[in-house]
Amino acid sequence: MKKTLFVLCLLLFVGSVVQLSAQTVPQSVRSQSIVHIGGENYYVHTVRAGDTFYSLAKLYEVSQEEIVRNNPQTVDGLKSGQVLKIPVREAEPISERKQNRLFERHVVQPGETAYAITRQFGLPLATLIEDNPGLDPTRLASGQVLLIRKKSVGESEPHEVEKAWESYSETLNSVSDDSIYHLVVPGETLFSLSRRFHVSEEEIVRINKLQEGLKSNTIIRLPAVPAADSVVTDSSWIFHPSVRTDSMPRHFDRESVPNVALMLPLESNGGASRNFIEFYQGALIALEDLKAEGHSVRLSLYNTGRSVEKVRDIVFSDDFRRTDLVIGPVYEETMAPVVQFAEACRVPVVSPLAEMDGIESDMLYQLAPISENKYDKLIEAIAGDKNIVVFTSASDDREFAAEVTSLLPAGSYRNFHTESGGDIASVIDWERENVFVVLAGSELGVDRTLAAISSAYNNASARSSRQTAIRVVGSSRWARYNSLDRNLYFKLGVCYITNYHADRTSPAVLAFDRRYIAAFHSIPSLYAYRGYDAMKLFVTALFGTEARFVDRVAAAQPRLLEVPYRFSQDSPSSTHVNEEWVFVSYSNDYRIEVR
Secondary structure (H helix, E strand, O other), rough: HHHHHHHHHHHHHHHHHHHHHHHHHHOOOOOOEEEEOOOEEEEEOOOOOOOOHHHHHHHHOOHHHHHHHHHHOOOOOOOOOOOOEOOOOOOOOHHHHHHHHEEEEEEOOOOOEEEHHHHHHHHHHHHHHHHOOOOOOOOOOOOOOOEEEEHHOOOHHHHHHHHHHHHHHHHHHOOOEEEEEEOOOOOOOOOHHHHHHHHHHHHHHHHHOOOOOOOOOEEEEEEOOHHHHHEEEOOOOOOHHHHOOOOOOOOOOOOOOEEEEEEEOEEEEEOOOHHHHHHHHHHHHHHHHHHHHHOEEEEEEEEOOOHHHHHHHHHHHHHHHHHOEOOOOHHHHHOOHHHHHHHHOOOEEEEOOOOOOOOOOEEEEOOOOHHOOHHHHHHHHHHOOOOOEEEEEEEEOOHHHHHHOOOOOOOEEEEEEEEOOOOOOHHHHOOOEEEEEOEEEHHHHHHHHHHHHHHHHHHHHHHOOOOOEEEEOOHHHHHHHOOHHHHHHOOOOOOEEEEEOOOOOOOHHHHHHHHHHHHHHHOOOOHHHHHHHHHHHHHHHHHHOOOOHHHHHHHOOOOOOOOOOEEEEOOOOOOOOOOOOOOEEEOOOEEEEOO
């Protein structure tokens, strides 16, 4: 009797140990990820601890030999983390009556893509593949009939459809040995893909049967190692595209953590650059605000100096390869390696300060506005029957002088030399509005000219009891001057065009100033504001749902500190350039108009 009880207890103990062991090794479940490669559909399965050939063969209803044959890397056994492709067994055909009840039929139209169909029906891509055995979603034939599961119509939002296709492209690449699969993004052409993947346009067309042309949001196949006679090369420095093959810019949700690279010349000529340190500090405050809104990022700060070699080394580093957004570098001569990386990997790049004259890329966003329309808003202010006087001196701002005088028709204005000893009151017209253009190129020169105009006007109006309107047109550089008497700005109606402007009286700027001073014990400059705005705007856009990144930027509309940004392109392959110059005007009722 005692022996029997002992055996029962032992069996119960062994049973409990087996049960506990089973609990510590979760059973694999059949993958929901299916891809079409070489005319066959495959499940994509990631090996977990406890998986065996036997358990996988049973799970997917295939033989163990089929698993090994399709996955040569498993010849020495399974390893956790391996990605396998396992043939999909076709389901038993269902009756036509049941098909009619569960599905609607869609006839593929000429030129129609599977992406367009999944977007049209709001249908999960996995569902379309599952319901149409043998379907290759990267290549449809005109007249092909597809089954559309009625209860799944409308399940996917447009941004979810786009993410599914991005994921499908990445999954294909995870199990493909001899090909690279690429999701074509709007704006890409056969030429740009040929340059990027070093394969001739003819070879891309041949492999993918693109007789009807290249279409956005379709997946194309490219050889991982191009044939020698199809390779496209040139003598320029090229970033190798095999570093990254997923289609970018990617979509991110609140659970995603994108990688952001900030490239600044923090140290130059042996010393720290105060301006760019302030830019970085402003960006850090933006990240705090983004985190409070539920958006986290991994920030990598790179000190570029002013060296293209240093920038190139950074771009080739392992840390840089998973970057999802680049802000910087600052100087145009160091931008080329970053743009080549961006085009190869579809990563947006922000030029935060410089105007890019010699670089064009659809992945590049220039915050500095284009010079062609710089004075459009100023022309409105000086048009009409006005008394225009240009105040010159020996130390004029020559660049500003050339720009502003080119706006004035010949014979429409007078010159007054401030060092000639002449009477400023003599050029005041008491019957018309006066527009005084001050060309002084230094803070002291501007201060003296404004004081002289104010004094002459006060004396003349006191003697004759006459009043007239005066507007002083200045340079955007005046925004950097800290010692000028701002009362004169209001009294004389100073106005200027700028791409840097932060209203220090606005609640948002005041709040930023308080936080900045508390954190860094100094007053923020315009560089700090620009650092905040660049980081806030473009990280917010990373989490947008629009298909094109430029549309995500336009839709983002976060609260910024400086001027608004409005981007445009000359062509689909050119740089996105900010068009928004700001007209700042002071009035004698102590208001500042910004438009």
